[in-house]
Amino acid sequence: MQRPTCKKCGGRNTFLDVPRFHPEQVSLGCVTCGWRLYGEEEIQAYVVQYNKRLEQEEAKIAAQQAEAKRLKALNLKRERDRMYWARTKEQRKRKKEQKREQVYIIPDMNTVFRAGEMDSILKVRWAEPLPNKEGEALSPCAWPPCEQRARANSKYCSRKCTVRVAHKRAQLRKKGELKESGDGLPIDVNSCAKDVVTTVARHI
Ligand SMILES: [Zn+2]
């Protein structure tokens, strides 16, 4: 139990005055402002009330401190999260830019391209080719939207892509957008295009 502060001025300079020959005239006094409270019961009631208020205030302060701590931790976490995401975003952006700048080459066709670029002959965009498997150095598949690597003895990853190029060429030729020769396209397409298109047509 703490010595209560003065009821009048709130000062801490209080004292309990118990007269030697008249202990029943006990009083609680304040040195600072001269406030006095007489009577044992009154004093006890005041002390009880004072301590109760003190406990409530302490609990309130503790709660405020806990809340402040929680908010501080939350802000710190938010700030860390924000920085983490900003960094991740920055890294992703940089990776994307690096990819965009990467140049792919298909030596057999004298073709050089970047992912997302339009192929000037086939009028379709180049996909981002998948990386070569370890120990392999295969060219990208020559059908621009295909992300696979070509087979070792071919310009394409599969028969499907050979057909796709042939089909596209037939379409362009029909619209007059493709000259028959000197367009830099792989010879195997030129020679087999007609057969393949016929085959495709029969399947449709
Ligand atoms: Zn006082």
Ligand SMILES: [Zn+2]
């Ligand atoms: Zn392919």
